[in-house]
Amino acid sequence: MAQGVERWVLAGTDYVYPRTTNKILETYLRDKGVAEADIMINYTPFGHSDWQTIVSDVKKFGSAGKKTAVVSTINGDANVPFYKELANQGIKAEDIPVVAFSVGEEELAGIDTAPLVGHLAAWNYFMSGTSPENEEFIKKWQTFTKNPKRVTNDPMEAHYIGFNMWVKAVEKAGTTDPDAVIDSIVGVAVPNLTGGLSAMMPNHHITKPVLIGEVQADGQFETVWETPGLVVGDAWSDFLPGSKDLISDWRKPMSCGNFNTATGKCGGQGS
């Protein structure tokens, strides 16, 4: 938005995560006054490898005289042929940038990223972070995999945080009994790899920084934007009619993942 983008392509793999994300995004964009004609939504099967039509559709959509960007929730292997096709058809990040929600260092490892410099990705962690914890972690990981070129990515950081939190919660509870650990884990804070403390919230989501990175020619991301502080994870989107009224709080006595504030009951989308 800050870059003056007026037309949006929401492209995703055809399953629940991209469909929900795009629903949230669409409602959000419409709230911000983007017209329906300026949003194009496209889904593809898992492992889709022939992107010619879709990339040329994006090109066509982008030639309406308004600045266009692609938000990609394309998952896994389908990304490599997608980015290859973008590069081949000459779509540069300066003209139509692609913001990806699920492309990390590991996915980029299979492509020549030189033609993709400038495309963006949103994550909570990038391997290029310079905190001492991160450098330590990368060193350990590369020794463990016996591969000095092996990359790290955001899901790995999530496990690093998650495991350390569990360890702390077990220490606090003094037992590995799951129920006791669940009670003690709320409020536990451990260092994350971006150089801050991540804490467990009552809704069982944790606080993390949100980063936007730019693809570099060496397959790494360079952080170009970050939230000033940590962001508290929200269990239910405020932008969707079905989940607007839901909150999650696992502390006693509520202990409910989908408490409906409108009906006052635990148990989902009561409306």
Added chain:
Amino acid sequence: MRLYLMRIAFALLVLLTLPGLSQAQSGDLAAGIQALGDGSFDDRAKAIEALAATGDPTVAPALQALSDGDLYTKPDGTVVIGRGGGNGLLLFDPLNGEQVGDVGSRAVKKVRVNNNLRRALRSALGGLTLRSPDPEVRRSAAEATFKARDPGMIDLVDRALETETDEDIRQILAEAKAAAILNSPADEAEKIAATVVLVERGDRDALSLLKGARSGAEGELKAALDKAIAGIEQELQLWGALQNVWYGLSLGSVLLLAAFGLAITFGVMGVINMAHGEMVMLGAYTTYVVQDIIRTSAPGLFDYSLLIALPLAFLVSGSVGVGIERGVIRFLYGRPLETLLATWGISLILQQAVRTIFGPTNQEVGAPEFMSGAFQLGQLTITNNRLWIIVFSLLVMGVLMLVLRKTSFGLQMRAVTQNRAMASSMGIRTPWVDAMTFGLGSGIAGIAGVALSQIDNVSPNLGQSYIIDSFMVVVFGGVGNLWGTLVGAMTLGIANKFLEPYAGAVLAKIFVLVFIILFIQKRPRGLFAQKGRAVES
């Protein structure tokens, strides 16, 4: 002759004036370049504009370096150009290009750019290099100016038009000027003239520009713009249909390549080979290994890596195929269900083996120079790798036809498949022919893997995504008939690509599947059914 003299005179004039200019301005330029390294993105965008406004080509290397991510700041704040080499980075002065240092890569800080800055850089560089001596540089500069649509550049473009001699570049410059005029507060008549120039260009960029201009237009200009937009759109629609055919052919050729091997193992021998996809994958991994070796030991050969990989992939997949036939399938002839399960198991073993050796992640297979990029045919963007894959699939088909029709091995193969007992009593070693046929089919699949490594992931799962499609093509085209495979693959490819824009990729695939199910009900033997006694038995 007169032109020649004029050029000499002009060159002398430039030589005479340049030193004077640089004396006076080099101070300003150095300050301008310092400003690139510091401040917010917006500040630096202004610095770029200021440098572009000087119109002095000596700042172009620094701007180019910034756009390539080669500009660094030293701890004391001086801006330098850094290139890999020496102890890490060799540092150069951004203005005169002299080497000023040799440091580790952590001693300097990279100047960050974002997409807004890249855009600004592109148009600035376009303006600065419009009169470069190299026609290719001038061409891309003209294209960049066209994309910039900056009214402030009209003067620069006019000056470039005065000296430009190449007709094509003049055309682009004229279009760039028209684009700038449409974006400027020029009067109506001038803008209408600009519209006419842009209609001639007739591509998506022009359309985008005209559509952008329409929002603020009135009266006659609006009418002219509307007409121009309608004209371009109509023409693009025609090209759109052509583009669908092209995409269809390209998808068809990929299917064809993947299906050839199966057309032999399944079509000719009747073996339901679920490990077919893994033969393709082995071919792709062979390409990766070949490229990896070439990268480390003989980088000069990189452009030939695919050519080197082709025979190797054929050998690797072919010998694995022979091994599978000799070790497993030959005990299972005439028992399709067991063959299916056994080959399915083999496919899992092969996948896991590759995963263990190479790891679960995608491997990078580079594209040789002649296969990367694209060219423009009218309004059609043709990507080189797709073009080569179409050519390659037809070549493979031709060679395969020759082997089957013109060699004694092909003759024996057909004899064995038509009547095994008779062929055997004629002295043909049927087990040997079986093994070779299966090897040929697998080897062809390996070759397909070399081509597919250019457009798909090289990962252990590569084969899985092609096995269903391959069976579809072979069954649809008619078992045991290569022409049927060709027609089947192309039909499915084109049908898929015409459905995709309307129905979306997911539905298009479903429609094609439903169509094939219905088709098989009507014609169980496919498009080109084989006739004769062998088929009936």
